[in-house]
Amino acid sequence: MAVGTQYLAEQPKLRTSSLVLGAIAIAAMLAAPFFFYPVMLMSVLCFALFACAFNLLIGYVGLLSFGHAAFFGGAAYFTAHAAKVWGWDPLAAILLGVAGAAVMGLIIGFVAIRRQGIYFAMITLALSQMFAFICLQAPFTHGEDGIQGVPRGYLLGFIDLNQPLTMYYVTLAIFLFGFFAIWRIVNSPFGNILKAIRENEKRAVSLGYRVDRYKLGAFVMSAALAGMAGGTKAIVFQFATLTDVQWQMSGEVILMTLLGGIGTMVGPIVGAGLVIALQNYLAASDFPVTVLIGIIFVICVLLFRRGIVGEILELMRRKGKSAS
């Protein structure tokens, strides 16, 4: 009984403190474009959403996809094509990217979901590389050039996205929508079953759960949200190229998530911010960026295995335990 009351008393405190932190974070994001370049911030937001979508799969289902670039880059092509060639509204074009990524997620997920561990990673890698090859060859993606000069256009016909600040706030809104969608999925009845499957798959099966369907559902959701990030990026940067569909991009999102902390809500955001900031600030220097990021990655994996946010949470958890 004593255990129960203690647990109940702890809950509201946790909620208010994370609400306060969330409010501060949102205020900071609203003020950010007055202190940093909006273009870099938008890049961080797109990649942060991408990493959060990827984390939904590895952090909460335990599946390591090595093919998420296909959804991110694929959606970028779909959105860019719809906005440029068909002249769609930017929102409709992004939604097409989301839908396209979801369909690709259904196909790739259907093939991969029955495999375990490294085989799952290899199948997703192989299928995404096949897609990258299609993108290189297909006429509508324009090969090595990609789709250039995508118009940002007018959101809902009247909001001019060519204004950098407007574009930033729309990107922020999309990011927040995606982030809260993931938060809802993770903390839903469905999310509860995902956690159970990650904890003990056999037991979940023996309780009558068709675990393949739950995994596939999570895979499609993760792909769709990665697509939301990719589609938004195409509108923000006004192009879609092969870089976004290639395996290096899948590797980059894994790196961001690992750095920030797998299975934490804000870890992937921190990881994405760190990697993008490094790439931006080091782009001008003579030191090769990839080497430096590689070194930081190795140091992080050696020093904080749980990722930056993961380690901080663990520290707080231990402090909380010793205090009570």
Add this chain to the structure above:
Amino acid sequence: MVSTQPILSATGLTMEFRGFLAVKDVTLSVNEGTIHALIGPNGAGKTTVFNLLTKFLTPTRGQITFKGSDITGLKPAEVARLGLVRSFQISAVFPHLTVLDNVRVALQRPSGLATQFWRSSNALSALDERAMELIDAVNLSSYRNLTASELSYGRKRALEIATTLALDPAMLLLDEPMAGMGHEDIGRISDLIRRIAKNRTVLMVEHNLNVVADLCDRVTVLARGEILSDGSYDKVSQDPRVREAYMGTEHE
């Protein structure tokens, strides 16, 4: 409640692992409403038989019928949905979920609260009352907010039984539910099994022969993958082949 109608039957069940016959031509039937024991020395193939009956393994040969329909071709999740639910020899809990959450996970599917990804998990509090009843039944009420990994071995087993019961299955397969338990726990779980068997069928693997004699209506003895003997405890315990099998191996 004890009837002569079989609820589960297997004919000619055979399992071969790369040339090694772990289960040989096992024909078994469990009558509805009974507590049926499957006993035998270590390595006899009892767990393998459980894996076959619940389709966690696909038999090399043989046929399985549950409640009158052929389940040989089904997937394990479908078998569970029909009401044939198993526990595992190595206690199977969700280690980082609380005791309450462990039971709620089992209740979610029958209550239609498993696929909703757009709702808050606060909706699951609708299951708390039923979950607490089940947790009470195995005396774990005061541990309900501990994570399963923090429980002692015996309590993990108790939690697993509560989770299995949450599905209200027509038949339970319990693989050594009392292994590693102290005297007191054994008594408590025996009582619980007797209570749940009032309107269900139980097939259990058990090494403690006192428990088997006390609890079970019928006993099937397995040795080296084959059925040695089958019948009441008294009949089986008189069987010279059974005595020999138990004498000849390193039984506890």
